[in-house]
């Protein structure tokens with residue numbers, strides 16, 4: 001992973017290259033922006049650029065030296081990428097069971113940050129989904145990001161910076177990552193062997209996030225063989241995964257797509273009465289999104305929302 005592979009983030013990337021150019025590396029940073037726009041990739045590219053033994057002319061890591069290779073495969077002793085996979089392996093748990101970043105994970109990083117670097121010039125600690133740090137973990141991190149040892153960098157990656165503790169935010173330099181254009185998302189999907197029509201449709205509803213786009217493309221494939229008739233909502237609910245953890249993100253995306261469509265229709269609608277109905281429908285979808293966060297069955301939420309959408313003249317076949 002090098003900077004050139006991060007699409008559509010010229011502003012953020014030029015900021016990062018400028019840190020390397022000037023040698024002024026902020027000790028703690030938050031990379032924030034929508035899910036799936038290249039934040040974690042940029043964190044890895046920065047860790048590589050800081051440690052590459054043959055840094056290229058435009059501060060591009062070489063991808064070939066020992067440091068670059070080890071960082072890429074996440075085996076470098078001084079660069080830790082703490083995501084749910086890292087935490088699951090640390091705590092000997094299943095990845096699917098990870099819901100937040102625990103204090104044990106932060107302690108494992110802070111302990112490593114106090115040890116002498118084994119091979120790197122810069123030690124880099126990356127925390128993915130940093131908005132999911134439990135309060136105790138965030139507090140345990142505070143003093144380490146406030147006074148990190150020399151040549152140590154903390155990068156917190158977050159798609160929900162607004163929900164992070166203000167004490168953490170105030171100690172970090174924030175680097176903004178923009179939503180991606182529909183065109184770039186389509187290209188990324190096609191690079192991942194998703195066919196053109198499907199990629200375009202998924203990109204259209206992805207709100208600038210490749211993570212959303214991949215989820216949507218998956219849903220569109222899951223639902224491709226279903227009949228677009230009165231039983232569609234029930235068929236969707238039966239096609240969804242049975243576990244809460246797997247079904248919830250899918251239904252959340254369906255609700256986001258319905259919300260976008262209802263909003264587009266609301267903008268176009270001239271008749272006051274119909275406009276009011278659409279506003280009510282939008283409120284209902286927002287309510288369903290809240291219900292989904294509680295322990296309501298996602299399958300039931302999806303079915304109810306789709307029935308509601310179709311009786312409100314939302315053309316489901318234009319969405320799913």
Ligand SMILES: [Zn+2]
Pocket residue numbers: 051052053054055061062063064065066067068069
């Ligand atoms: Zn290198």
